[in-house]
Amino acid sequence: MKEIKKYADQWDVSAQYFYDKGDYSWMAQKLTDYSTVVELGCGTGYSTLALAEKGFKVLAVDKNTACLSKAKELLGSKGITDSQVIFIEGDITDEDFRKNLIALYKFDVVICWNVGSYWGKEMVQYYVPHMLRYGLNIQQIRENPESSYSELIIWEVCRLAKSMNVSAHIVDRNAEIINEKNDPYYYMLKNEFEYSEIMYDNLIANSISDGGRVLTTNGTVNRSNKIDIVFVSILMR
Numbered sequence: 346m347k348e349i350k351k352y353a354d355q356w357d358v359s360a361q362y363f364y365d366k367g368d369y370s371w372m373a374q375k376l377t378d379y380s381t382v383v384e385l386g387c388g389t390g391y392s393t394l395a396l397a398e399k400g401f402k403v404l405a406v407d408k409n410t411a412c413l414s415k416a417k418e419l420l421g422s423k424g425i426t427d428s429q430v431i432f433i434e435g436d437i438t439d440e441d442f443r444k445n446l447i448a449l450y451k452f453d454v455v456i457c458w459n460v461g462s463y464w465g466k467e468m469v470q471y472y473v474p475h476m477l478r479y480g481l482n483i484q485q486i487r488e489n490p491e492s493s494y495s496e497l498i499i500w501e502v503c504r505l506a507k508s509m510n511v512s513a514h515i516v517d518r519n520a521e522i523i524n525e526k527n528d529p530y531y532y533m534l535k536n537e538f539e540y541s542e543i544m545y546d547n548l549i550a551n552s553i554s555d556g557g558r559v560l561t562t563n564g565t566v567n568r569s570n571k572i573d574i575v576f577v578s579i580l581m582r
């Protein structure tokens with residue numbers, strides 16, 4: 346519980362920073378043809394707020410109850426009502442959760458922004474069987490738990506989106522620009538899930554690491570205050 350709360354407090358600082366700089370607004374602008382968004386991993390709600398402000402109806406999902414509480418408080422304080430944003434506690438890797446979501450709601454895009462992060466050894470251990478089923482091996486998971494977890498989540502997002510025949514929008518924080526020329530991964534997903542189109546965009550940005558949620562890139566923990574990052578936007582449809 347302590348870890349969950351600490352994660353929420355740290356992420357809240359990072360997320361507010363991104364919101365204030367207009368980064369979430371940039372992400373939301375990529376979703377031009379949709380009305381109802383499933384947001385997987387809504388965090389403390391700053392991304393959800395940007396979506397609601399653009400007029401989307403949002404089904405905001407997170408498994409961290411401390412994040413969800415903060416998100417509800419934030420959107421309530423901005424006058425966003427239940428008719429615009431529905432908060433749902435759930436884990437994207439849980440099959441029953443996905444089945445219920447599909448049975449209960451209609452949506453036309455599934456989004457997953459900046460989700461590949463975890464808050465402790467125990468959490469990673471819980472997901473090891475899922476990562477193995479997805480196709481990673483123990484060595485890969487041990488060497489880079491953060492990227493392994495991220496890959497698992499992105500794959501689950503595509504699986505959910507494709508099962509409903511809707512688009513998937515991923516935003517990931519990266520050290521460099523990714524496009525069709527150097528894409529190491531997403532194009533493979535496009536083919537695996539038989540999407541007909543993949544659209545890339547990049548936003549040069551920065552993140553507070555120490556002081557907000559500490560950022561780990563390629564297995565390295567970054568302790569500097571401000572670090573350069575690229576938000577990579579991938580829309581598959």
Ligand SMILES: C[S@@+](CC[C@H](N)C(=O)[O-])C[C@H]1O[C@@H](n2cnc3c(N)ncnc32)[C@H](O)[C@@H]1O
Pocket residue numbers: 356360385386387388389390391392406407408409412435436437438457458459460461462498
């Ligand atoms: C780094 S935050 C990003 C939040 C938001 N998307 C944003 O860009 O501000 C990642 C969020 O994803 C949630 N998350 C991670 N794994 C998840 C899972 N398996 N199911 C549901 N939520 C998850 C975490 O609890 C956390 O709140």
